[in-house]
Amino acid sequence: MVLFGFFALVLVAVYWVNRAVLLFDRLIADGHSAAVFLEFSALSLPSVIALVLPMASFAAAVYVTNRLIGDSELTVVQATGYSPWRLARPVLVFGLIVAVMMSVLTHFLVPASISQLKEREVDISGSVSARLLREGTFLHPGPGVTFFIRQISPEGELRDVYLSDRRQADREVTYTADRAYVVQSDEGPRLVMVSGLAQTLQKEDNTLSTTIFANFTYDVGDLIAQSQNLNLRPHHMATWDLITRPEDMAALTQTPMSRIFEELHSRFQQALLGLVAALIGFSTLLTGSFSRFGVGRQIIVAIFLLVIVKLVESAVTDPTRNNALLWPLVYLPSLVGLAIAGLVLHIAARPFRPKRVSGTEVTP
Incomplete structure (x- = not known):
């Protein structure tokens, strides 16, 4: 958790600086004060944090596993009879903690901050x-x-x-x-x-x-x-309203029901990405044996597996936004990620070894 907080802080700072530069140019160019810039920056932080937390959980899991392998601690634990599935239990708990934090962000803080940001944009546009x-x-x-x-x-x-x-x-x-x-x-x-x-x-x-x-x-x-933009979008709406009043939210935002369902279920899906990223990072590094050269190849493979999960997420976005009946596809990236982590753990538990060839052939 300490390393997770460190990586999250670094990634949030990097993303926030990139957004703050554009925000600063837009607000200061329109004649607004530094106080307005700081207010808008604070309101945009929850969205940035929700974006980087899965990457921070992946980085923390990879870093800790790499240290355990490099110090031979993981080898000692495995020698006592702990299987990769048993070793993955603390990573699972860590991923669930990250998922809970992501749920608080996606269901409460991010919609509230985006809605308040929209109201302030309307206010300053009429200044x-x-x-x-x-x-x-x-x-x-x-x-x-x-x-x-x-x-x-x-x-x-x-x-x-x-x-x-x-x-x-x-x-x-x-x-x-x-x-x-x-x-x-x-x-x-x-x-x-x-x-x-x-x-x-x-x-x-x-x-x-x-x-x-x-x-x-x-x-x-x-x-x-005339310059005010009062258009509301589904991501401005609270999760409870999307669950209890989807028809009203669709009418208020002037969007189809498929867009409402996609927004609602994507908030649950984003919370699961923190768990998926941590499990993929840990399980992939577990497949490598001790080496003086480190586990660089396993880290590259883990990043490649995360890219596959993100590609699946991009592939299901358009179908779910166009067809309300396809909302279960929103959870496909997490299911694919969990399946990949389970498969890699199975490989780590039962590694593929080439068959030994005897040096002499015995004739009956």
């Missing part, structure tokens, strides 16, 4: 300050809209504002103002422009009309709302 109040940059807060501010004063005054609205097919309106202010009203945020000019281009007859205004109010709340 006027993050999407509009950035000086010296041409912004596109919505389709067909361009916004520019030359400078923002310490008092919050926007200076030299440019706004191009091309959302209507028949006309294009361009606003320029010396000053502007963002104010909150009961209907939402408003942009009040002072001492400006509105230019309207009618595309039908290609005529341009200009209007000089002392002040003009522009609704930016409707503009920001």
